[in-house]
Each structure stands twice: as C-alpha cells, then as structure tokens.
Amino acid sequence: MIRRLIVGTGAAVAAAGALHLALGGYVARRLIAPRAAKPFVPLIVDGDTVDVPATDESRQPGTYGVWLDDGTHLTVGEILRTSGDRVVRSLVAKPAGLPDGTVRGAWTSQNIAAPEAVGPTQHVAVPLRRGGSADAWVIGDPDATRWAIHVHGLRSSRSGALRSAPAAVDAGWTSLVVSYAGDDEAAPADTLPSSLGTREWRDVDDAITYAVEQGAREIVLVAWSMGATIAMLALEQSRHREAITGLVLVAPALDWGRIVARAVKGVHLPSSVGATSLRVLRSRWGARALGLIEAVDARALNWVDGARRAPDLPTLIVHSLRDPVVPVTGSLAFAARHPGARLVAFDATGHCNEANQDPKRFHAAIGDFLRELRRPV
Structure with missing residues (x-):
C-alpha cells in the first residue's frame, strides 16, 4: 500500500512537473513568436466617420490607424459614439477617392500613413553584414550630421516607429527609420x-554604420519597447559607439x-511558470523546440537592476x-x-500609446530633449 502511494505520488508529481514545463514552453513561445496576421474585418466608412468593431484597442482614446486590405491607410480620430459591439470614430485623414460603404480593414496604433507625411523621404536599403539589405526610410536632410535612428519593437514594423519621427525632424535631426531581422516586414519565409x-541588434548596428557613412557625426537611438533592448546591445558592441550621443526610449x-513576470501574472499563472519559460529560452533543447537559431538568456537582458x-x-x-505590457517600475528604477x-x-492606456493619446506632450518631450542635446566638448 505504501509502495502504491509512493508510486502514485511520484506519478502525480511527474505529471504536475510536465504540465508546468508545458506551460513554461507555451509562455516562451508566445513571447517570441512572430505576430499572426491581423484579420481584416468589415468596417463602414461614412463621410468623415468610420464604424469599427468594438475591441479593447478600438475603445481607447486618441488617434490611431486602419490598414485596408488593399494597403490604403486611414487615420482614425476620437470616439464619437458607441453602440453595442460597434464604435464610430472620426476620420482624421481619408484618402481621396475612397467611397463610402463597407470596406475590410485591420486596426493599428500606426497613425501615420507614410514617411512622406513627416517630411522629404528617401527609400533606402541598408547593407547587412549577414548578407542582403534591410529597407529603411531617410526623412529630412540626407546631408545633415545629426541623425536619429528609430527602432521599432517586437511584432511591429517601421510604420510603428514613425510616430517619433516628426519630433526628431522638427528638432533638426534627420530620421533613419529602420527594419531588422524577423520583424513584420520580413517575407513569410524569413x-x-x-x-x-x-x-x-546587428542589423541596427549596420544601420548605425550606414548613417555614419552618409555623414552622420551625432546619432541618437530612438527605441520603442524591445527596440530598447536592441539599442542597449548595439551600444555595448557597436563599431561606432563613439558616434552615439543620446538615447530616447519609449516604453522600453x-x-x-520583469516583463515575463507581468505577463504571467496577467493571466493568473504561478510566477514559477515565468521562471520556467526563461529556462526554456536559455536551453539548447528549448531553442530547438521554439525554432530559435540559438538560445536566448532573457534574464541577462536586464539594465535595471542586473549586472x-x-x-x-x-x-x-x-x-x-x-x-x-512593460512595467513602468523598470523605467523608474533605471532612471534612479x-x-x-x-x-x-x-497616463496613457495600452502599450506604446503615449504618442497616440497625448501627441503634443510626446512631441514636445522628444523635441526639447533633442534640441538641448549637444556633444560633450
């Protein structure tokens, strides 16, 4: 009887351990997986308004965007009214020739349609050390010596980082808005x-090299969310570290x-599941199972209270x-x-919505910082 009890207990412990490992693997996969394509859903354009499905995102205040399934971008303003499962919002910018009626579109925080809306733009290709090139936009004077390199976050694209470009350009800094390996602009096979x-970070370091070769002598990295991790790693290892004179970090x-712990707590899982997910990421077998080229020690990516x-x-x-998504406690501790x-x-809701919900203050904060920035003599 005792033997049966021990065997039964051992089996239960093993089953619980397997479940714990499976949950950790699931959290790790969700953390690093490419974003699934947003579904295009029916929307109704009516004059200077658009009727969209009510979601947590579409109910938020501020200015956002809608990408139509033909690539057209609509800039969407404040909520006018709600009715059941629909929200009617103002249209800040409606492309000429777009008729009223039902269209199919996907909601986005990307509220700037194209870089040309910010300033004179060159579409360029940044040579990469791994081979090939990465698409980028140069906005402003390409012969300037002060460049701001805008780095978007996880599961995003250059269009998301465009939101910081107007402040940089207005402050007199040429903006280089970059793409990098595995982001939303990569072909499905890549x-x-x-x-x-x-x-x-290597792709962003190649963008720094590109800016230097174009004549940049002072560079500020403007990094969004995971872009801040990329920026920090680039600063540690860049061939042109001396050219970097400042950082602007948005929800970094x-x-x-800390980020994984917040995510696990948000779905009411034990904190130990978060720790397991980090162990999965930094193990060779975990990397293989997740499709990673190499293991990732996420716990070491800590500039707040780590080494x-x-x-x-x-x-x-x-x-x-x-x-x-990214606890502000990290930023507070970093600043201290x-x-x-x-x-x-x-006081914005959502992640990386500061520019959407308080654009004037966002613009002023970055613009004032860049105007005051001077290379030490």
Whole structure:
C-alpha cells in the first residue's frame, strides 16, 4: 500500500512537473513568436466617420490607424459614439477617392500613413553584414550630421516607429527609420521567432554604420519597447559607439524578467511558470523546440537592476504609468540608477500609446530633449 502511494505520488508529481514545463514552453513561445496576421474585418466608412468593431484597442482614446486590405491607410480620430459591439470614430485623414460603404480593414496604433507625411523621404536599403539589405526610410536632410535612428519593437514594423519621427525632424535631426531581422516586414519565409534583440541588434548596428557613412557625426537611438533592448546591445558592441550621443526610449524593455513576470501574472499563472519559460529560452533543447537559431538568456537582458549598466549618455524615457505590457517600475528604477536618464511619465492606456493619446506632450518631450542635446566638448 505504501509502495502504491509512493508510486502514485511520484506519478502525480511527474505529471504536475510536465504540465508546468508545458506551460513554461507555451509562455516562451508566445513571447517570441512572430505576430499572426491581423484579420481584416468589415468596417463602414461614412463621410468623415468610420464604424469599427468594438475591441479593447478600438475603445481607447486618441488617434490611431486602419490598414485596408488593399494597403490604403486611414487615420482614425476620437470616439464619437458607441453602440453595442460597434464604435464610430472620426476620420482624421481619408484618402481621396475612397467611397463610402463597407470596406475590410485591420486596426493599428500606426497613425501615420507614410514617411512622406513627416517630411522629404528617401527609400533606402541598408547593407547587412549577414548578407542582403534591410529597407529603411531617410526623412529630412540626407546631408545633415545629426541623425536619429528609430527602432521599432517586437511584432511591429517601421510604420510603428514613425510616430517619433516628426519630433526628431522638427528638432533638426534627420530620421533613419529602420527594419531588422524577423520583424513584420520580413517575407513569410524569413519570419523567424524573435531573439529579443540578441541577434537583431546587428542589423541596427549596420544601420548605425550606414548613417555614419552618409555623414552622420551625432546619432541618437530612438527605441520603442524591445527596440530598447536592441539599442542597449548595439551600444555595448557597436563599431561606432563613439558616434552615439543620446538615447530616447519609449516604453522600453530594459528587464525581460520583469516583463515575463507581468505577463504571467496577467493571466493568473504561478510566477514559477515565468521562471520556467526563461529556462526554456536559455536551453539548447528549448531553442530547438521554439525554432530559435540559438538560445536566448532573457534574464541577462536586464539594465535595471542586473549586472549590466547602461552607457553614460543623456537619456530620455517616455513611459506610461499604466503600461500593461512593460512595467513602468523598470523605467523608474533605471532612471534612479542612471543619473543621466530622465523619465517623462504619461497616463496613457495600452502599450506604446503615449504618442497616440497625448501627441503634443510626446512631441514636445522628444523635441526639447533633442534640441538641448549637444556633444560633450
């Protein structure tokens, strides 16, 4: 009887352990997996309004966008009214010739249709050390010596990072808005799981090289969410570290352990599942199972309270106190640890929606920082 009890208990423990490992693997896969294509759903355009399905995203205040299935972009303004499962919002920008009626579109936080809406634009290809090139936009004077390189976050594209370009261009900095390995612009065959910046930083370093070769002498990295991880890794290893004179970090991912813990807590799983997911990511067998080229030690990607320290550079952090994805506690602790960092706190809902919900303050914060920035003599 005792033997049966021990065997039964052992089986139960093994089953619980297997379930725990499976949950950790699931969290790890969700963390790094390429974003599934957003479904295009029926919308109704009526004059200067658009009727969209009511979701957590479409109910938020501010200015957003809709991508139609033919590639057309609509800039969507504030909520006018709600009715059941539909929301009617104003249209800030409606393409000429778009008729009223039902269309199919996907909601997005990308509220700038194209780089040409920001300023004179060149479409360029950045040569990559891994072979091939990455598409990028140069906005502003291509002969200027002060460049801002805008780096988007996880499961996003250059269009998302466009939101910081107007402030940089208005402050007199040429903007280079870049793409990198595995982002939403990659062809389906090239869409790999994210390495949380540990491989992607090389493409951004190649963009830094491109800017230097074009005549840039002062470079600011403007990094969104996971783009901050990429920026920090690039700064640690870049061939042109001396050219980087400042950082602008928007809702920055500076401590992945903290981010995973928030995600696990948000779906009411034990904190130990988050720790398991990090172990899966940094193991060779886990990397193979997840389709990663190499294991990722996410816990080591910590500039908040870990062994890594950020470079001694003027740094602006823009972050909402209510960010549900990247805890603002990380930014607060980072600013306390690094005297050269200044945090401008917002009250926006959602992740990386500061520019959507308080655009004037967002624009002013970045613009003022860049105008005041001067290379040390």
